[in-house]
Amino acid sequence: MSRYDWLLFLHLIGAFALIGSVVTFSTLLVSGERVAGPQLVFLGRRLFEVGGLLTLIFGIWLALDDYSITDGWIIGALVLWFVGGGSGSRVGELYNTGEGGRARQPLIVMTLATLAVLILMIYKPGA
């Protein structure tokens, strides 16, 4: 197995965790935190932190090793990562302080940004 394979594997674990945080926060929004709220908030926040870190570190490593960091789709993904990261932090904060009712808007931004990154990663326009 090449270094590319391992970097991709670790990058994908991060992507699974990041989408996991979006799904967890969405479940909280739908179920209204009535059941297992604190535990699901904990899960969503940890998945967001681990996913954000792994996708960024191994994504940049992959870009430097196997692509070009100045490619449009990589720059676009980085910008979207920061948009998703900012809104995701806000969602986590709101749930953590018991203001989950106000998380709908940042969660929509987080979801759209994360999905857009996933689409860019798969389609790689211009690569």
Add this chain to the structure above:
Amino acid sequence: MTAPVRPDSWNFPLLLHVLGAMVLVALLAIAAVVLSVAMRSDDRAAALRLAFRTLLIGAIPAYLVMRVGAEWLASKEKLEDADFAWVDIGYMVADIGLLVLIVMTVLAGLASRRARQGGTPSGLVKWANGLALLLIVAYGVALWAMATKPI
């Protein structure tokens, strides 16, 4: 640049496959967390209902998206009859995984019903929780096989 480039026509099936798998694993993790706190919860029936619905309305449809994407992609890549370990691992985890997912959903449904009737279905909950954790590990192995493609 050393990364492989795939034909454009493979992208949409791959997106379906990957997104389905990501949502499926996330919902399994959510179900595992909810099941693990259900028996200590003040509203046990509501917790078990959430776990059951997460599996029935979320995880099973996500599995179908993942599996349809996989089959579509395999037909594009002409891999249906290929003899590669990573393809075999993927099919094995997906096929056994469906069976486990169905069993787990039934267990969660039975536990939910029993809790609603005032019972304490701790055995059912433990089994469903154990199966959820087992599936997460199995999908981790499948992810490793898909990403690194050993042989």
